[in-house]
Amino acid sequence: MDHHEEKNGRLAEAVALREEGRKDEARERLVDLAALHPDDAEIAYQTAWAHDVLGLEAEAVPYYERALAGGGAVGTGLAAEDRRGALLGLGSTYRVLGRYEDSVALLTGAVEEFPEDGSLRAFLAMALYNTGRHHESTRLLLRLLAATSEDPSVRQYRRAIEHYAEDLDATE
Template sequence: MSAAERAGQAPGRPGGLADRLGAAVRLRADGRPEEARELLVRLGAEHPEDAEVAYQTAWTHDVLGLEAEAVPHYRRALALPGLSEADRRGALLGLGSTYRVLDRAEEAVATLGDGVREFPDDAALRTFLAMALYSAGRPKEALELALTVVADTSADPGVTAYERAIRHYARDLDDLS
C-alpha cells in the first residue's frame, strides 16, 4: 500500500480528512509539492491534533527545501499519538536529518539516537545517525556505526567475504593488527 493509500486511514479520523490527506500526499508524489503544502497547512490548522497531518506537512516542507519550517511539524507529529510505526520511523529520520541540514548536529544526534534506540534494526536510522555523528565532530563513532551498518546489511560478495574483519574494525578502528 502506498503512502497516499495509507494516508488518513486511522480510526476515528473525521470524515473527508482521509480523502484530503490522501490527495495532498498524491500531489507531493506527483511532483506538485507546493500545492500539497498549501493543502496540508490548511489541514493542519483544521486538525492540529492529527499526527499524520503534521508528519505529512513536515515531509512536504522538507521536499520543498523549507527545513526550518518542517521542524515544528515533525516535533508535533512525534509528540501526538497516532503515527503508524513506519511513519514514526520516517518522522524521527526526517527530523534528525533536518536538524543536521540546519547545522544543529547535536539535536540531530539526539533525535536519531532516540530513533535507533526505539528501532535498533533500522539501517536507515543508523546510517543517518552516522552522518549526524560526523557532523557533530565525532568521526570515529560515525565510521564505526557506518561500518557496522555495512556489515549488517550488505549482500555484496566482497563485503561478506570480509564481514568478520569489518566488524572487528568497527569495534576498534585503532587496532592495526
C-alpha cells in the same frame, strides 16, 4: 460524509498532489489542514514531509515535532512506519539545519526504537561526523556495512571489518 471522512479525504487529496509532483499545491493544502487539525499527528507528518521535499527544512521542523509529540487531545499518534519516517525526517532536517547535537540525540533514540533500520543508523553516523565524533561515526558505518552488504568481497572480510570497527586504532 462525517467530519472524520472529510478530513481523511482532504488528506488523501493533498498526498496525491504531492505524489503527482504538485508539491507547492500539496503543501498549501496541508498547511490549511494542519491549522484546522493541530492535534492530528498524521496530518502534521504529511505537512512536514511536504515542506521537506520543497527544501523548506526550517518550516518542516515544527510539523515533525508536532507529529512526534503524539496525537495530543485527539489521541491519534503515528503508525510505527510513519513514526520511523518522521524520526528520520526530523533527525535529517536537524542535521541539515546545523542542529547536530539535536540530530544525534533524536537519531540515537530512533535507532534504539527501530534497531533493524539501517537508514536511521546511516543518518546517525552523518550527524555523529558533524559533531566531530569521527570514530563513533566510522564504527557505526562499518558495522552497518558488515551487516548489510551483499558485496562478496565485503562479505569475505565481514569478521575482520566487524573486529576493526570495535577498535579502529588496532593494528592486529
